[in-house]
Amino acid sequence: MGGGRKPPYEIPNESTLTQYGERPPGGEGFRSALRPETGETEMSLIIGEVSAEQASLLVTKMVQPFADRRLTTAGRLRECDFRVVHSPTRGNPLHVSVFPPEIAPDEPAEWDRAMAELFDQCFTDEDKAGGDSDG
Amino acid sequence: MDEALLPVLGNLAWAPHAAIERVEILDRFNGVPTLGVLKSPDANHLFWRALGYVPERFSIWIYAPIDEHEADHLDDCDPSDLLRGPLFEARRERYITVGVAENNRLFFEREWSLPAGCDQRTLRKELLRFLLEAFVMALEQDLPPGRREVVDRASRVVRELTMSGCGS
Numbered sequence: 001m002g003g004g005r006k007p008p009y010e011i012p013n014e015s016t017l018t019q020y021g022e023r024p025p026g027g028e029g030f031r032s033a034l035r036p037e038t039g040e041t042e043m044s045l046i047i048g049e050v051s052a053e054q055a056s057l058l059v060t061k062m063v064q065p066f067a068d069r070r071l072t073t074a075g076r077l078r079e080c081d082f083r084v085v086h087s088p089t090r091g092n093p094l095h096v097s098v099f100p101p102e103i104a105p106d107e108p109a110e111w112d113r114a115m116a117e118l119f120d121q122c123f124t125d126e127d128k129a130g131g132d133s134d135g
Numbered sequence: 136m137d138e139a140l141l142p143v144l145g146n147l148a149w150a151p152h153a154a155i156e157r158v159e160i161l162d163r164f165n166g167v168p169t170l171g172v173l174k175s176p177d178a179n180h181l182f183w184r185a186l187g188y189v190p191e192r193f194s195i196w197i198y199a200p201i202d203e204h205e206a207d208h209l210d211d212c213d214p215s216d217l218l219r220g221p222l223f224e225a226r227r228e229r230y231i232t233v234g235v236a237e238n239n240r241l242f243f244e245r246e247w248s249l250p251a252g253c254d255q256r257t258l259r260k261e262l263l264r265f266l267l268e269a270f271v272m273a274l275e276q277d278l279p280p281g282r283r284e285v286v287d288r289a290s291r292v293v294r295e296l297t298m299s300g301c302g303s
Binding site for chain 2: 020021022024025029030031034035037038039040041042043044057059060061062063064066089090091092093095097
């Protein structure tokens with residue numbers, strides 16, 4: 001085991017979180033909903049405020065020319081009942097998993113259009129999320 | 136040990152072959168494995184989603200054979216250096232496999248000789264150039280209509296990426 005692996009920790013509500021996006025011609029920009037049919041199970045974010053280039057390196061391991069980013073806080077997502085968990089990977093120690101609210105124990109709600117809109121609303125249009133940049 | 140992987144078309148990109156005994160996931164995005172090691176009795180292969188994380192439904196994957204030294208590197212290095220050696224700034228030319236997936240299921244694969252010493256930018260540029268040529272050659276062949284349609288759509292996406300700065 002190497003590479004400075006650290007255990008997961010409880011993310012404070014005031015923590016800024018970054019979502020990685022890509023804006024090639026005709027591209028969607030940011031994901032606001034899961035695609036379960038393709039194997040997606042969680043929404044990936046990054047602890048802290050990082051630049052689009054840094055986010056690109058953390059997520060894709062390469063600087064992508066169309067990289068973009070947007071910001072939120074853990075508290076803002078939790079206010080909307082999303083579950084926010086630090087889930088470091090070998091390639092991205094700052095990896096955060098966002099899961100949909102549970103409608104019953106171990107039963108996540110469907111990530112439908114309304115939830116996608118709610119998720120989008122958690123992100124700022126400004127370039128600041130208003131939280132701590134503790135990445 | 137140094138043989139390129141032959142993915143089965145239709146399989147998920149991170150489970151491209153039935154002979155794989157174990158998949159070690161090194162990273163994931165939205166729950167989908169994006170980087171890892173495919174372990175089988177005869178060889179280990181690094182897999183990596185090189186392009187296509189967010190837009191469209193196409194993604195481009197690379198499968199590279201790795202030796203024991205490179206496997207140790209993956210275990211011990213800084214996270215930012217995971218691909219340095221096996222893919223970026225490789226010391227020697229090597230045969231790798233490029234796979235293209237729609238909704239994470241592979242529909243196209245070709246073996247590619249990755250030049251030694253490629254940095255990230257050069258690798259992306261050469262990868263897109265190689266894929267464009269491979270798509271053109273495939274479309275010149277007698278493909279079934281369904282396969283032709285998806286290869287044609289993918290070639291347009293790759294061409295657009297190339298033209299708009301991703302391939303320079």
